[in-house]
Amino acid sequence: MRLTVSFLVFLASLYSSVLWGQTEFRLGVEVRDKYTKRPLVPIVSVLAVNTESELPGQMVNDAYVVKVNPGTQYQVFVAFQEYKTYRQTHTFEAGTPSATGYFPFVIDLEPLNPPKTFAVANSANAGHTILVIDKAQRSIVAKAVVTIKDDRSGQFITAKKNPNVGGSWLAELKDTEQYTLEVSAPEYETYKSSLKIKPGEATEVVLNRIPKQELKFVAIDALTNKPVAAQFKLSDEIKESYTGTTNAEGSIFNPTVVVQKQPYNLSVIASGYRRYESKLSITATSSAPATPQIIKLSKVDVILKIRIIEEQSGQPIVANLRVIDQADKRAILNIKGTPEGQAVTPISPGHQYIIEAEAKGFMSYQQPLDKVLPLLTETSDLTVKLTKIDDTYLSLTATDANTGQRIPAIFKITASATEQTTEVRGTTSSIAKHKIKEPDIYKIEVISNGYQSVTHDLDAEEMKVGQVFSYEAKLAPNAAKPAISPSHVFTFKVLDAQSRRSIPNLRFRITSIATQKAIPTKVRYAYVTTQLFLDQAYLVEAEANGYEMYSMRINAGDWAKRGEYLTNISLISQKKAAAKGKPVVNEKIFDNIKAGQTLTIEDNVYFDQSSYILRPEAYGQLNRLAVIMAKNADIKIEIVGHTDNIGDPRLNQTLSEQRAKVIANYLINQGATEANIAHRGEGQSKPIAPNDSEENRQRNRRVQFLIK
Structure with a gap:
């Protein structure tokens, strides 16, 4: 029935609220080693499916926090040196936020060289660890109930929450016994399976949310x-x-x-x-x-009065009439031969109906009631006009192949014998009719704006006077044509960081972050060329036998704006990296510190590459500084972390902040006064040398102690 203007406005506002009423929430992406559960600080990118824009985010403790909408599909990309790249599509639903104010989403990264056995962090000698994880979101399920039954004795084994690893339980189990494990949690389907543990390995239970x-x-x-x-x-x-x-x-x-x-x-x-x-x-x-x-x-039934007449003369017609309720496909009125072409039936205003009428010598009639009578009153009159058939007709309609709804279309009808073409039009509420005079095979082409055209051969070689040939064309909507984005050729020059020579057996890979597809490249000696779309971001990875893997994320559009079409990449020999693994540490460097002095220490003295976990070699030096500060309360220091310009600037900033924070916390734990220590990270923003060689980049990767 016809909507009033006020209700149209209401529906528009309602529809708008549907589109925009979703409540976004904070999602914290926590990345850890799959086996040791050690926190990692990798490159993390989150973007909605079919978009190129990465969601803005920030590091909170060990999590990369972004704002997402429930029910929306997102692509999550995680890259970290010495680990397999993580690329998955997820749909997030808001759950109970953690104490930090975000909903945790845990990703376990698989090392390139996984250990043969492993133990979950902090669970040694405490029993077998059982991890309970949401299947879709890979997040921990904190409110699970874990039940374990010994199959041989029938006794139940107590499972206690692991205080050191969130979302995990500990139980005293033997690798020689068989158990039945059952895990349940609110809003999840119950998990039940047999269990036989493996020494040194945790059991991961994946729960499915109740849809x-x-x-x-x-x-x-x-x-x-x-x-x-x-x-x-x-x-x-x-x-x-x-x-x-x-x-x-x-x-x-x-x-x-x-x-x-x-x-x-x-x-x-x-x-x-x-x-x-x-x-x-x-x-x-x-x-x-x-x-x-x-x-x-509806408050009461509507009385529907139907009058059937001949379209040409307006005279009443005795016809067969049916009124069909669309709710249950039931005919509420079925009359064979309407007296004087009239009929009356009660209908419910809340239902939808189809009106069907037919009479000998006339074209059949079939229409939805709300199309021919949009506005109902308590007593509604409907006039059905039947077209008399004096000749033979083609009856033509077109519908959407997906929805089945009738659509407007042009029908081009070509007679095979004469090759003459006639056009007729059909609408959403009317049938296209075409009178044919000679028996023939008619070729019908159906065209509708926004749809793929179709052709059909209609056989009318055995036509009779008054016969109607019907054809319904089902048209498929046109596929949307993607806009062609601008692109440019980019070149990467890959050399040995020490010898500055090309590297044999170089493996170079560029992946589109949006589509997760590899981009074709051409490699000639040390040069790699490729064509990149300027509206996309890419992951660049280079590796070779005997060298550390190199990876970085680039936004092609930003690089093009700066004219950076040639990029130099230096791969570090694993032998050189190993040689640098245990630097000589001068534990007396802080013995004679004075106000206004700045001490600079290369970052590899304190940390492994891309890590903010202190190396044991740094303990002696920092312990000595903590003792000096404890004895001299007037000494104040500011710890500043710096990086080179390799990799994601956002990650570099976070890494420098975390390293400075870790050093500050270590000094405080060793007895230094917290009020006398400040810390910050500068990322790659304040180099002391050009980032044009590995030696200079090493100078820029540093930790500064500003004595005040």
């Missing part, structure tokens, strides 16, 4: 289309039941229901209106935003 679907309902008056205050109940007559109300201002009933095979019964009641009941099947989830389902409530 749910958001629904929206609004009640309106079937005649006026105005919102109605109503009570809703959605139940499956077994265990699930959802209730709610709407008001006369147009509020919605918005339940989130369990997806199941059992259909739901929807019941709607409102004062002064008839009770509405229907069945609703929710058998699969949908990532699309829920759109309101409009429930039309």
Whole structure:
């Protein structure tokens, strides 16, 4: 029925709220070693599917925190040296935030060279570790209940929460015994399986969330289309039941229901209106935003008076008439030979109907009631006009192949014998008709804006007077043509960091972060060339036997703006890196410190590459500094971390901050006064040498102690 202007405005605002009403939440991406569970600080990128823009984020403790919307698909990309790159698509749902104010999402990175056996961090000699993880989000499930039964003795084994590793439980289990493990948690399907542990390895239990679907309902008056205050109940007559109300201002009933095979019964009641009941099947989830389902409530039946006449003369026709209720496909009226071409039937304004009429010598009639009579009143009159068939006709319609809805189209009809072509048009509410005079095979081409055209051969060689040949064309929508983005050729020069010579057996890879597909490259000696789209970001990886792996993330558009089409990459020999692994540490460097003095120490003295975990070699030097500060309360220091310009600037900034913070915390734990210590990170922003060689980049990777 026809919507009033006010209700159209209401629906528009309602639809807008559906699109924008999702509540974003803070997601913390925590990355750790798959085997040791040691925290890592890698390159992390999160971007919505089918977009090129990376979500802005910041490091909070050991997590990279971004804001995401529930139900939206995101691509998560994680890269770290000596680890396999992580590329997965996830849909996040808000859960219970951690004490830091974000919902944790844990990623376990697989090392390139995994150990043969491993033990979960901090669980040695405490029993077997059982990790409980959300399957879709790879986040910990904190509120799980873990039950373990010894199959041989029938006794239950106690499982206690591991205080050192979140989302894990400890139990005294033997590798010689067989157990039955059952894990349950609110909002998750129960996990049950046999268990036989392996020495030194944790057991990971992956839980599936119970699938749910958001629904929206609004009640309106079937005649006026105005919102109605109503009570809703959605139940499956077994265990699930959802209730709610709407008001006369147009509020919605918005339940989130369990997806199941059992259909739901929807019941709607409102004062002064008839009770509405229907069945609703929710058998699969949908990532699309829920759109309101409009429930039309009626106070009384509408009396529908139908009059059937000949279109040409206007005279009444005795015809066969059917009125079909679309809700259950039931004919509420079925008359063979309407007396004087008239019929009367009660209908419910909240239902949809199809009107069908046919009479000998006339073209059949079939139309939705709301198309031919958009506005109902308590007594509604409908005139059905039938077209007399004096000749033979083609009856042509076009529908959307996906939705089945009728669409406007042009029909080009070509007779095979004469090759003459005639065009007729059909609309969403009318059938295209074409009179044919000679028996023939007619070629029909169907064209509609936004759809792929189709052709069909209609055989009318055995035509009879008054015969109607019907054809319904099903058109597929055109595929959207992606816009071609600008691109440019980029060149990478890869050399040995020490000898400055090309590297044999170089393996060079560029991956689009948006599509996760490898980009074709051409390698000639030390030069690698490739064509990159300027609106995309890429991961660049270079490796060779005997060298440390190199990786960085680039935004092609930003590089093009700066004219950086040639990039030099230096690979470090593993022998050289190993030689630098244990530098000589001067433990007396802080013995004669004075106010105004600045001491600079290369970062590899304190840390391994890309790590902020202190090396044991640094303990003696820092212990000596802590003692000096404890004895001299007037000494104040500021610790400043610096990096070179290799890799993601955001990661470099975070790494420098974390390293300075770790050194400060170590000194405080060793007895230095916290008020006398400040720390900050400068990332790659303050180099002391050009980043044009490995030697200069080594000078820029440093930790400074500013004595005050």
